[in-house]
Amino acid sequence: MADQMHFRNTSLTRTAIAALLLCLSIQTFSACTNETAVKKTTGGYSYVPPVPAPTPVDSRVQNYSVTLLDGGGSKFADLIGNDKIVLVNFWATWCAPCRREIPDLVNIQRELRGRGIEVLGLTVEDPGRDLDKVREFTQKYGINYRIGFSPMEMFMAVNGKDPRGVIPQTYIFDRKGKLIDSARGFRRDFKxxxxxxxEQAEKES
Structure with missing residues (x-):
């Protein structure tokens, strides 16, 4: 069935996956604040690139088709790169930590769009069942960036060897579509x- 996936050789419905993600999101609300990539200095924040460099996203992810909320669909590979820095945020309407990030994402889209930087929000919900709910949610929260639906198989492929499926997750790609850095779970210093x-990506481009 289309709404089923295999996870550690067990067939799970989207509902079961959603429940798992919800539990993990709640658990990581204050625990998964991976803030090692930014250090405080007297002048504010300075970026410390991850060491070793981020593992490239599974090449299979590039070929997954993403259903877009504003209509149509596109391969993931066509949504990143193209001479733009793209922030991809995996989320869901029921995820409390995800909702906390939305004001920052809205501000980032508004403030940085003129510099060739875009935010792409990919919900792990089902477009066949949750399209109207997601549309109403984006209107309620004043979301000004593009929204799409990530196939569950794509989301799990992005997670690679980490099967936890925690959300929110954020991946930042440079202008050539190369992964620069990522964050799993909510972080207090997100923006x-x-x-x-x-800023680091702009220096290197």
């Missing part, structure tokens, strides 16, 4: 981290 990563 500062994003701005620092983007």
């Amino acid at each position: 500062d981290w994003v701005l620092a990563v983007v």
Whole structure:
């Protein structure tokens, strides 16, 4: 069935996956604040690139088709790169930590769009069942960036060897589509981290 996937050789429905993600998101609300990539200095924040460099996203991810909320669809490979720095945020309407990030994402899109930087929000919900709910949610929260639906198989491929499937997750790609850095779970310094990563990417581009 289309709404089923195999996870550690067990067939799970999207509902079961959603419940798992919800539990993990709650658990990581204060625990998964991976803030090692940014250090405080007297002048504010300075970016410390991850060591070793981030492992490239599984090549299979590039070929997955993403259903877009504003209509149509596109391969993931066509949504990143193209001479733009793209912040990809995996989320869901029921995820409390994800909702906390939305104001920052809205501000980032508004403040940085003129510099060739875009935010792409990919919900792990089902477009066949949750399209209207997601559309109403984006209107309620004033979301000004592109929204799409990530196939569950694509989301799990992005997670690679880490099967936890925690959300929110954020991946920042440079202008050529190369992964620069990522964050799993909610982090208190989210916007500062994003701005620092983007600044580093601009220096290298």
